[in-house]
Amino acid sequence: MIELRDVHKTLGGRPILKGMSFQVPTGTTYVLMGRSGIGKSVTLKHLVGILKPDRGEVLVDGVNVPSLDSEGLKDLRRKMGYLFQNGALINWLTVAQNVSLPLEEHSRLPRAEIRERVMRTLHLVGMDHAADLFPSKISGGMRLRAGLARAIVTEPRYVLYDEPNAGLDPIIADQIHRLIVEVRDRLGVTGLVVTHSRACAFTVANRIGVIDEGRIAEEGTVPEMRASTSPLVRAFLGGGSD
């Protein structure tokens, strides 16, 4: 389970998180929504130990992430996958090499088995045809799908998705949403998704939290949030364009 308890964080003299608290039970997907620059990605970075809170607790499986030493952080990160906004693929490696990187670094699997696992994961995200292409030769949507393959190839228990549909057309975005659901249902992954997209939230979420003033202002299941009359919730999840 992922849990944040009263997390505070100031960056560049500006308070970003002001008492952020929420829980993501094992095997469920939690969607974080909120205005740009309000601290959604900052929240994700606390979970992998890239940022440390000024105050509060960031718990993964009951372990307080900021208290981990470098070895503890390595162990934690091996249990996690992270999908970055633009995929963050390493540009001098092919798609397959990018996806195989975490396996080559941390597993003792034979090369053939790594290749087989990489191709299986690329097939899952519909990218097996582009395995030998470099990131500069593929589209933004393909980069995201390759990034997702890299995030799940180690079969992590947790996957963090940072704007998994940013800049994608609705068809590709829908494919990504279905993949997130598939990853949760097939692999039992616990997910935390940062997004602005209603379609994404309604498709992938078990619970949705809307951030305001550096903390979760409104929270609930998809039906609860759909029925909410809160102006903040309506602003993010109400009618209008996605």
Add this chain to the structure above:
Amino acid sequence: MTPIHAAAEFTHRNLLGAGFTVRLLLRTLGRVHYLPRRMRFTLDQCFAAGVRALPVTLCVATVAGMILALQTGIELRRFGQQSIIGSVTALSMCREMGPFITSVILAATVGSAMAAELGTMNVSDEVTAIEVMSVDPVDYLVLPRVVGLTVMCPLLTIFSNMVGIFGGSLIGASNLGVSTQFYWRSVQESLMTPEHLLPKDVYTGIVKAVIFGLAVSVVSCSAGLRAEGGALGVGLAVQTAVKNSVILIIVLGLITTWFFYYLQIT
């Protein structure tokens, strides 16, 4: 912001940068045991450094040797001493000019590229992605680049020395009336000593080149890893890398010369 505040902020920023660079150097040295695992990428870096810098290094070093011979030769001729031009050119190239020219060119070509590559990776979250995969960016990204440049700088310096001395021989023969045969005998006598396999003037230059290569690579990687704020930040990182590298080359050149020739360390 008052001038005092601006000066304080400037100093603070530079001290933080220097601290980051020193820490990066120590962390890189502490991860040398990962080198066999990164060998392929290290060899790629060696090849890239050689390919990028060799042509321009050879051209510049040849011309530098010619200028050196010409400027010194004109003065020596006034005293009828132009016959020692081979010795003067060889010693100047091996002790100072060879390592200096080579490392400045490496800073401008390879160091700037390193800062741009790592800077772009940093602003596009690739470095964070590597970290999140539990891969240490120091041993994955920095170590191969540092080793590559630290190995290539002395190798290129040897080429620089050779072509610089050759450039001097062209000027000796064409402008100073020193025959090629006599010039090369003078070079040989000044550099070769029967009691040493590798003469001091040659090895001090090579040691300097190793130090310069290490400094340029660490400074460039540090600038790249501290880049923030998109394309502008990457541009500033490249500028910082080249500026700091050249300053360090000059300062470290002085220190190593003082160490080897003033303290007479052999």
